[in-house]
Amino acid sequence: MIEGKKDFLTVNDFSKNALMGLLELAMKMKKDRKKFRHSLDDKKLGMIFTKSSTRTRVSFEAGIYEMGGMGIFLSSNDIQIGRGETIADTARVLSRYLDGIMIRTFSHNEVKELAKYAGIPVINGLTDLLHPCQAMADMQTVIERKGRVEGLKVAFIGDGNNVAHSLALLCSKLGVNFSIASPEGYDMNPAIIEKIKSNMAVSGAKFVTTRDVKTAAEGADVLTTDVWASMGQEKEAEARRKAFAGYSIDSKLAALAKPDYLFLHCLPAHRGEEVSAEVIDGPRSVIFDEAENRLHAQKAIMHELMR
Ligand code: CP
Numbered sequence: 001m002i003e004g005k006k007d008f009l010t011v012n013d014f015s016k017n018a019l020m021g022l023l024e025l026a027m028k029m030k031k032d033r034k035k036f037r038h039s040l041d042d043k044k045l046g047m048i049f050t051k052s053s054t055r056t057r058v059s060f061e062a063g064i065y066e067m068g069g070m071g072i073f074l075s076s077n078d079i080q081i082g083r084g085e086t087i088a089d090t091a092r093v094l095s096r097y098l099d100g101i102m103i104r105t106f107s108h109n110e111v112k113e114l115a116k117y118a119g120i121p122v123i124n125g126l127t128d129l130l131h132p133c134q135a136m137a138d139m140q141t142v143i144e145r146k147g148r149v150e151g152l153k154v155a156f157i158g159d160g161n162n163v164a165h166s167l168a169l170l171c172s173k174l175g176v177n178f179s180i181a182s183p184e185g186y187d188m189n190p191a192i193i194e195k196i197k198s199n200m201a202v203s204g205a206k207f208v209t210t211r212d213v214k215t216a217a218e219g220a221d222v223l224t225t226d227v228w229a230s231m232g233q234e235k236e237a238e239a240r241r242k243a244f245a246g247y248s249i250d251s252k253l254a255a256l257a258k259p260d261y262l263f264l265h266c267l268p269a270h271r272g273e274e275v276s277a278e279v280i281d282g283p284r285s286v287i288f289d290e291a292e293n294r295l296h297a298q299k300a301i302m303h304e305l306m307r
C-alpha cells in the first residue's frame with residue numbers, strides 16, 4: 001500500500017511526499033542493486049499487454065526478478081481477454097494466482113475496472129490517457145542530474161498525449177513548472193488540465209499551454225517530446241505528420257533552453273520528426289539513463305505495493 005492505495009494507476013492519487021519517497025527509494029535501489037534482492041521473494045507479477053513494448057516489458061520482468069520474484073508475460077492475443085472474457089472475471093481469477101498485475105492497454109477505464117475487481121495491486125504500464133511509470137523514471141533522471149526538481153522548468157513540445165499527461169501531473173505535484181506547445185487539435189485532455197491546475201495551486205508551480213514552441217522552450221531546464229502518432233493512432237500518422245510540422249526539438253529550438261538543459265524522450269523515438277538526431281544523440285540527451293530508470297522506479301513501486 002502507498003498512502004492506503006493498493007494500486008498505482010496515476011501519480012495524481014498520491015501526495016508529493018509519497019511520490020518523492022518512491023523516487024528516493026528508486027535511487028537507493030539503483031545505488032545498491034543487491035540490497036533488495038529478497039524483498040519480493042516468490043512474488044509473482046502478471047504482465048498484461050494489449051500493445052507492444054520493449055522497455056516496459058523488460059524492465060518490469062527484470063525488476064521483479066531482481067527482487068526475488070518472477071514476471072509472467074500475458075499477451076492479450078493469448079489470454080481469454082482477447083476472446084471476450086470480462087475484465088472483472090480476469091481480475092478475480094488472476095488474484096487467486098498472483099501478487100500483482102501490470103497492465104498496458106488502450107482504455108484507462110479498463111485498467112480502473114481491473115483494479116476494482118482485483119484483490120491484488122494493479123500497476124498502470126500505459127493507457128491511452130496516462131503513463132505514470134514513465135513520468136516517475138523521468139523525474140528520477142532529472143533529480144539525478146539536477147539534484148532537485150522544485151522550481152525547474154520542463155518544456156514538452158508536441159502531442160498532449162499519455163506521456164505529456166503523466167509528466168505534467170507529476171510536475172504539478174512536485175512543484176515543477178511545466179510548459180507545453182501543441183498544435184491546435186492536439187491539446188491535453190481538459191479533465192487532466194483541471195487536475196494539473198488544481199495541483200499547481202497547491203505546489204505553486206506554473207503551467208503554460210501555447211501553440212508557440214519558442215515560448216515553451218525558452219529558459220527550460222528540461223526539453224522533452226514524444227512520437228506524433230501513439231500506439232493505436234497508426235491510421236492518423238500521415239495527418240499527424242502534417243499537423244505537427246514545426247513541433248520538433250532541433251538544435252535551434254534547444255538553443256533557447258538553458259545551456260545545461262536535459263533532453264528526455266520516453267522512447268521509441270522518430271529521429272527527424274519530433275526530435276532531430278543532433279539533439280537526441282547529442283551531449284544534453286539523457287535518454288538511456290531515463291530508460292534505465294524505468295527499472296529502478298518500477299522496482300520502488302512494486303516494492304511498496306507488493307510486499
Ligand atoms: N517508454 C516506453 O514505455 O517504452 P515501451 O513502449 O518500449 O515499453
Ligand code: NVA
Nearest residue numbers: 161163226230231267
Ligand atoms: N505516446 C506513446 C508512448 C509510447 C511509450 C504511445 O502511447 O504509443
